[in-house]
Amino acid sequence: IMSRTCVLALFLCLLAVMASALIAERIYERMPHLEDEIAYAWQAKVIASGHLTVPSPSWPKSFLVPFVVDYDGRRFAKYPLGWPALLGMGVRLGLRDWVNPLLAGLAIWLTYCLGRKVMGEFSGLLAAALTLLSPFFLLNTGSLLSHPLGLVLSVAFALAWLDAFWKVDSVKVSSWLATVTAALCLGVLILSRPFTALGVALPFSVHGAYLWLGGDW
DSSP states (O other): OOOHHHHHHHHHHHHHHHHHHHHHHHTSTTSOOSHHHHHHHHHHHHHHTTOSOEEOOSSGGGSOOTTEEEETTEEEESSOSHHHHHHHHHHHHTOGGGHHHHHHHHHHHHHHHHHHHHHOHHHHHHHHHHHHTOHHHHHHHTSSOSHHHHHHHHHHHHHHHHHHHOOOSSOOOOHHHHHHHHHHHHHHHHHHOHHHHHHHHHHHHHHHHHHHHTSOO
């Protein structure tokens, strides 16, 4: 049976999905506005078609797309493939504009889980609520930017790391499964937002070095 706090957290997740979808519909009108979004949307459409690049047009300078480059007769976006690949799956399913709102709900749930694991249920719920109330969070989850995926992967990585190397509660999770999950989350984050991955991994690498140096040979 789920606790009342858990039910409230799920309600916050639903609110996050609805609020993000409303912003995408009413404010952004389900269109890319920033140059980054235009490049992501273009790249996702190409990936959805089963390709990573397309032939350059005959007069490339007459058909410019922001942050999309032409090289050796091929046209492709400059960004790593992690986020455009996920967005491309949304394009194939006809749900492109729902990818980030759904990630918003997942991010709220993972934030709650991380806070609950480290500080207790009330702290987890408070962290989830404050995240949901953040204008930066809402404006990004209503867009086509990669930030929501970065948040989900960062929090999921932190959770998996704690399950693998720092048992802070009574929930038993296989250390190997948690380690593989942490590695996958960090790997996909590298493929999506490399510098974010570097910043996220740094404190955990210090913790890992501490465990390694002080551990059993």
